[in-house]
Amino acid sequence: MTLRVNDLSVLLGGVTIVREINLMLEAGEIVMLLGPNGAGKSTLLKALSGELPFQGQVAMAGRELADWAPSQLARHRAVMPQKVDVNFPLTVEEVVAMGRPRTSRGKPDTIIDRLMTELDIAHLRYRMVPGLSGGEQQRVQLARVLGQILDASGPRLLLLDECTSALDPSHQQLVMEVIQRLAKEQGITVLAIVHDLNLAAQFADRLVVMQAGRCFCEGGAHDVLTHSVLKAVYGYRARIISLPEGYPLVVPLGSGSAQMASGNPSCRQAS
Amino acid sequence: MIRDAAGRFGHTPALIIVLCAAAAVALLSVASGAYPLAIPDILKVLGGREANDPVASLVLLEVRMPRFLLGFLVGAVLAVSGALLQGLFRNPLADPGLIGVSAGASLAAIMVIVLGSTWLGGWLAFAGEWALPVAAFFGGSATVFLAWRIANRDGQTQVATLLLSGIAINAIAGAATGLLTFYATDDELRSLTFWTMGSLGHAGWDELMIGAPFMILALIVSPFLARPLDAFLLGESVVGHLGYPANTVKKAAILVVGLGVGAAVAVSGLIGFVGLVVPHLVRLVLGASHRVVLPFSALIGGTLLVAADSLARIVVAPAELPIGLMMALIGGPFFLGLLMRRKVV
Amino acid sequence: MRGRMLLIALCWLIPALVQAEPMRVVTADGAITETVYRLGLESMLVAVDTTSGYPEETQALPKVGYLRALPFEGVLAMRPDVLITTEQAAPQENLERLAKAGVQVETLPMAWTPEASLERIVTVGEILHARSEAQDLVAELSSEIRRVQQSAVNRGSRPRVLFILAAGNHSVLLAGQDTAASALLDAVNAENAVTAIQGYKPASREAILASQPDAIVIAESTPGQFDISNWQEVAHLDAWKSGHRMVADSMFLLGFGPRLPEALDALNRVLPSGTAVVSDDS
Numbered sequence: 001m002t003l004r005v006n007d008l009s010v011l012l013g014g015v016t017i018v019r020e021i022n023l024m025l026e027a028g029e030i031v032m033l034l035g036p037n038g039a040g041k042s043t044l045l046k047a048l049s050g051e052l053p054f055q056g057q058v059a060m061a062g063r064e065l066a067d068w069a070p071s072q073l074a075r076h077r078a079v080m081p082q083k084v085d086v087n088f089p090l091t092v093e094e095v096v097a098m099g100r101p102r103t104s105r106g107k108p109d110t111i112i113d114r115l116m117t118e119l120d121i122a123h124l125r126y127r128m129v130p131g132l133s134g135g136e137q138q139r140v141q142l143a144r145v146l147g148q149i150l151d152a153s154g155p156r157l158l159l160l161d162e163c164t165s166a167l168d169p170s171h172q173q174l175v176m177e178v179i180q181r182l183a184k185e186q187g188i189t190v191l192a193i194v195h196d197l198n199l200a201a202q203f204a205d206r207l208v209v210m211q212a213g214r215c216f217c218e219g220g221a222h223d224v225l226t227h228s229v230l231k232a233v234y235g236y237r238a239r240i241i242s243l244p245e246g247y248p249l250v251v252p253l254g255s256g257s258a259q260m261a262s263g264n265p266s267c268r269q270a271s
Numbered sequence: 272m273i274r275d276a277a278g279r280f281g282h283t284p285a286l287i288i289v290l291c292a293a294a295a296v297a298l299l300s301v302a303s304g305a306y307p308l309a310i311p312d313i314l315k316v317l318g319g320r321e322a323n324d325p326v327a328s329l330v331l332l333e334v335r336m337p338r339f340l341l342g343f344l345v346g347a348v349l350a351v352s353g354a355l356l357q358g359l360f361r362n363p364l365a366d367p368g369l370i371g372v373s374a375g376a377s378l379a380a381i382m383v384i385v386l387g388s389t390w391l392g393g394w395l396a397f398a399g400e401w402a403l404p405v406a407a408f409f410g411g412s413a414t415v416f417l418a419w420r421i422a423n424r425d426g427q428t429q430v431a432t433l434l435l436s437g438i439a440i441n442a443i444a445g446a447a448t449g450l451l452t453f454y455a456t457d458d459e460l461r462s463l464t465f466w467t468m469g470s471l472g473h474a475g476w477d478e479l480m481i482g483a484p485f486m487i488l489a490l491i492v493s494p495f496l497a498r499p500l501d502a503f504l505l506g507e508s509v510v511g512h513l514g515y516p517a518n519t520v521k522k523a524a525i526l527v528v529g530l531g532v533g534a535a536v537a538v539s540g541l542i543g544f545v546g547l548v549v550p551h552l553v554r555l556v557l558g559a560s561h562r563v564v565l566p567f568s569a570l571i572g573g574t575l576l577v578a579a580d581s582l583a584r585i586v587v588a589p590a591e592l593p594i595g596l597m598m599a600l601i602g603g604p605f606f607l608g609l610l611m612r613r614k615v616v
Numbered sequence: 617m618r619g620r621m622l623l624i625a626l627c628w629l630i631p632a633l634v635q636a637e638p639m640r641v642v643t644a645d646g647a648i649t650e651t652v653y654r655l656g657l658e659s660m661l662v663a664v665d666t667t668s669g670y671p672e673e674t675q676a677l678p679k680v681g682y683l684r685a686l687p688f689e690g691v692l693a694m695r696p697d698v699l700i701t702t703e704q705a706a707p708q709e710n711l712e713r714l715a716k717a718g719v720q721v722e723t724l725p726m727a728w729t730p731e732a733s734l735e736r737i738v739t740v741g742e743i744l745h746a747r748s749e750a751q752d753l754v755a756e757l758s759s760e761i762r763r764v765q766q767s768a769v770n771r772g773s774r775p776r777v778l779f780i781l782a783a784g785n786h787s788v789l790l791a792g793q794d795t796a797a798s799a800l801l802d803a804v805n806a807e808n809a810v811t812a813i814q815g816y817k818p819a820s821r822e823a824i825l826a827s828q829p830d831a832i833v834i835a836e837s838t839p840g841q842f843d844i845s846n847w848q849e850v851a852h853l854d855a856w857k858s859g860h861r862m863v864a865d866s867m868f869l870l871g872f873g874p875r876l877p878e879a880l881d882a883l884n885r886v887l888p889s890g891t892a893v894v895s896d897d898s
Contacts, residue, residue, distance in 0.1 A: 051508050074514025081508055087361060088504045088559035091277045098501055098513065126277035141505075148513070305693035326692065326717040333713060334688055453817070472687055473707040589663060589690030590681030 001062070002027050002155040002189040003048075008056035010040070010047050017043045018054075019213045027155060027187040030180065032200040034224070035210035036234055041193045042082060042161055044210070048191070049079040049159050061155040075101065078148040082161040082193075084141050086129045092116070092140050093125045099148035111150055115143040118178050120171065134166035142175060149188065160192035164199065172196075176203045201225055201247045209233055221247050280556050282563060289567065293343075293574045300339040300581045305588040306330050338474040341482065342580045342594075343573035345471075345539045346549075348486045348531035350572025351493050353546020354553075354564050355524045356415070358500035360422070360433055363551055364609075367532045368543035370433060371440030372414045376529075376536040377467070378444040379410025385451040385459050404481055404537035411536065412529025414440055419525065469540040469595020471580050482538035489531030490569055496524055497561035504559065542595045544602020545572050551609065639744065642694050644683040644701035647733075647873030648724065649674060651740045652700075654874040655749050663694040665701075670867055670875075688713050698743060702726055728799035730761045730880070733872040753874065760877035764884050768805035775887045776809040777801050778829035778855070781816055781866060782842035788834075789816040790823065796870040797835070804884045806831070824849045831855050831887050835866035855888075862886045 005023040009016060018040040025031055033041045047054040050065065050073075058065045060076065068076075078099070086095065096112050116122040119139045124132065129140060142163055149156040158179070164172045180203055182188050194200045200207055201221040209216040209224055211233050217224055225248050230236045241249040275281050302313055308330060312322040316331045349367060356365040356372075367373045383406045387395040395402045418440065422433035452463055499515035510517040535542070549572040550564055557563045576594070579601065583592040641660040643649040649668035652661055663678040665686070680690045683701055688710040691699060698720045705711060705723055715721045722743055727733040734754045741750020779791035779801065791797030792813025801808055809829035824847075832855050834842045842863055844851055855861060862882060869879050 046508075049508075050511055070511070070516060071514040074512065079508075079512040081506065081512075084505050084509065086505060088363070089554055090501075090504060090559045093277075094501075094558065094560055095505070098505070126275075128277075305687065305689040307693065329713065329717050330689065330692065333716070470685070472685060473709045475709050475713075477709075584687065584689065589678055589687065589693050590666075591685075591687040591690060593685075 001025070002029075002060065003157055003191070004057075004059045004062075005048070006057040006059075008044070008047060008054050008058060010043050010052055010054045012043070012052070017213055018047065021056075021215055023191075023208065023215075025157070025189045025191060027189055028183050029205050030183050030190040030192070030203060031206045031208060032204040033191065033193045033208050033210060034195075034197065034200060034233075035216070039210040039233075040213040041210055043213075045079075045159050045161050045191070045193060049077070060157060075149060075152040076155055077157045077159065078145040079159045080141055080145040080161060080163050082165075084137070086137070089128045089130065091126050092121055092129055092132070095129050095140050096121075096143045096147060099144035099146075111147055112143075115147055115150070119143050120174060135168060135171060138163065138166045139171065139175065146178075146182065150182070150186070156186070156188045158188055158190045158192075160190065162193050162195065164194070164196070172199060179203070197225060197230075197250045201250065202245075225250055277558070279558050282557065285557055285567070289570045289574065293570055296574050296578045296581070297339060297343075300342070300577045301331065301335050303581055304330070304335060304584060305591075333475065337476045337479045338471050338580070339577055341474045341479050341538060342471050342577040344479075344483060344486045344490075345535045345542065346545055346576025347569040347573035348489055348535045349542060349545040349576070350549035350568040351490060351565055352528045352531045352535075353572075354550035354561065354568045355493060355496065355500070355528055356546070357550055358503050358561055358564075359419075359521065359524050361504060361506070362433070363554070364434065364547070366544070366547035367411075367528065368541070369547065370414075370418045370437035371444060372411050372418070372528060372532050373536055373541050373543065374441045374444035374448075375414030375417075376407040376411035376533045377541050378447050379406040379533075380537055381448050381451050381463060382406065384463060385455045400477075400481060404485060404534050406533075407537040408485065408530050408533030411533035412526060414444075415525045415528050419521070467541060467595075468593035469542040469598070470591075470593045471539055472591055472593075474538070478538045482534045485530050485534030489527045489534070492523065492527050493565050493569075494562075496520060496527070497565055500524070500561040540593075540595060542576070542598050544598050544606065545576055547609075548602050548605050549575060639698060640694065640696045641744065642680060642691055642696040642699045643668060644680065644686060644691075644699065644705055645724075646670065646867045647727070647871035648700050648702070648736075648740060650871065650873040650875060651737050652744070654737075654753060655741060655744065655746050657744050657746055657749075660744060662696060663691070667867070670865075686710050692717055692719065698722060700724065700740060700743060726796075727872040728796055730758075730765075730803055730876060733876050734758055734761075736872075737874060757874060757877050761880060764804065764877060764880045768884050768887075771805065771887065771889055773889075775806050775830035775860075776827075777806045777831045777833055777887070778809045778824065778827050778853070780819065780824075780832070780834045780842070780850070782834055782836045783866075788819045788842070788847070790819045791816055796872065797833075800869060800872075800879070800883065801833075804880050804887065806883075806887055821849045825852070829853065829855050831860035833861070833869070833883060833886070834863045835869045836863060837866050839865065858888075860886050860888050 001024060003023065003025040005021055008018065008021040010018040021044060033044070035041050043052065046052045048058060060068065093112065096116060097109065100109055100112060116125060119142060121136060121139050121143060124136060129137060132140065145158070149158065164175055167175060176199060179190060183190050204221065206219065207221060207224040208218045209229060216233055217229060225240060227240065230238055237253045239251045239253060241251065243249050302308070302310070308324065308327055312324050312327040313331060315322045316328045322328060352367050356367065356370065357363050380403050383391060383395065383403050387402070398405055418433060418436055421436040422429050455463060499510055499520040502510040502513045502515055507517055510520065550568045553564050553567045553571060557567055579597045580594050583594050583597045586592060639660050640662045641652065642663045643652055643661060644665035646667040646669065649664050650670055652658055653671055653673070658673065661677060663680050664674050665683045666679050666681060667683055668674045678694065680694065681687055683704055684706045686705055691714055696719055699714060700722045702724050703726055711721050711723065724736050724739055725732070727736045734757060737754050738750050741747050779797040781789040781791055781797070783789060790810050790813055791808065792810050792815055793808065794814055795816060798808045809827040810823070832850065832853060836842050850856055864882065868875055
């Protein structure tokens, strides 16, 4: 078991943002966090990435987070924040290399080359990051984050907060395929926040839906992406089509009805 | 290969150019001055032999040498402090002068001068000749810490707040300095004018012995912060994600800046803009990685200050311009230009 | 190249010629510079400081900066045999270095009484090997001073004088106790109307009105600096209206140099006589 979360709660300024979350993540598993804005997804991720204090237990490979040495933990847990602003003239290569452990001088780092090629940023290698588009910057940050844990041995955890939000559809597919392959081939565990339900349906092994700081439900795409869950959590009406590829397709049915639905008290039944 | 694939200067050619410039400026600084010295005399003195001009060895060894060394150290420390603050605050406009660190350090120094005979007599008796630099160090560190506390909300540095708090800190320190000036005796006033203008005019081995340990310590510690400071450029949270102890790094950087700027202010008064201009220049030509920015800032900052000082004592010879004035003349327009063409800085 | 050769040659020759060459003197204090001129020894002067603006001829000499920030090399470059300055000179390090470099550094005490001022003239004369000339000058000056002081004593009263230093464009400083201004007033049997201030402090307009002086003296650091139209409260004072006032150069008034008798005389003339004081006050 790569990650075990027991009874995790996060209090910020006297308000409980995340309450009593229990999670188990196996090696090579891709788990995606769904839920409306303000549901506590990012707060949960920040607690798991060591940015926020929390109550409860979080263990990686059976060892409490607090018992890890920070530098050691960084080789086993990588975090991609929602937004990384770079104001200084750093090149793509320099930013990607920041995630890499210190190497002996002069030895070319093949992992940097590999990641940049796979994420389609090799041609940007010597460009300044602040001049790149949002999607390009996102791929640069992802390459940095992946490089941090790629060649470490033992359990590895990847925490992603909306890592595809700025990408065009083809790059979304490319990036998710890279992540999926790394998970399956290398046994990297992935916990990702996504808003695109179809991307989640397509790539996640398991979906966790959060609402108002709690875990609303959890399971495979077919179990979670149902009319009732979508209605209850998002107040969202959709047609759900089961695709021959083996995962469901969610087709939204207009925003007018969505607003109507959000006013419907029956949606709050679960909370 | 002068330029690398990113269109930036290669580090090795840049290092060679900078070292040549530093050597040239060192030569200029030691060989030039209001007092004319013949080249053979200079060579003789530097070679340890008796010169024809009996005062040559005094001028060279007691005045120009310590002045050159002190100028170089002060320039290096101010530039490195600027680079550290800019990395820490993730903003290229942070500068020890701009955010009030220099003013805080000089206020502490002025307090020692004016109140040394009365309220701070105990401190003066306790710390002796170290009273001034140590007080300046505490003044500088306290100001960095204050600016940090004010400008940081939820792990994000509010740059506007930082600069505004700098204005306020400068104003308060200026007012307190003015108040002390008002109560200063004539004698104390004489020492005060030097602080506000910035000068290397009195530099000697004594000043060097007192200021150098602090400044050299600051210069030695700073490279160890290079890697985590690079991570700071991506955001404070990323520092932790990459496994660096963000809080320790922050505190270390604040201490180094307080130590360096405090000592620099203690021996040379207020010299602005080195910390702003030099790291910016280095980033423009060599990139933003602190492993490059810190050492090159030190070299170029030292070179620039010594060059400005040499100029300051040549242009109106036999009188001298205050070096602080000289740097403001160079740095002010540069800063304005920076603000005007601010796209990706 | 030839210049350098010449320079080296000069360096060799100077020690040999020192006896025959006239003394090379740098003065860093306006009053001391005046003294050198008054003694007719200005040919010895190779440079002066920025406080030395009188007489006109000083303009032609190189300036080594402000006496409170004397540059070591700047002074040394003038190759002076003697630097004559006052206790105000700074930084101390540079004075010590100059002495080490073989310059005879003379820091004279501040002179705030006619006696001290005359004594300083003798000292300057001695330093420049012109003792008898200095004594002649002192004899002449001291008889003039005595004459002025006698008439001041004869006045029979000690008028209170407001002394203003106009140093900047829009601000003026009031001279308080323990200043050269106070000392000057004392020398002509007058006293400072401002008692609550030590040293020179920025003038409060109300303090000016409250001082109710018998006479007003305004010392300007540059001519025409004091503009009475900006200072209505000064114009309102009885002393101003009745003409018991003078505006003069600050170096002339406060230098305590060889122009001291003239300064005392000019000051004494604007002071009201004993009877007039009483009527003005009422």
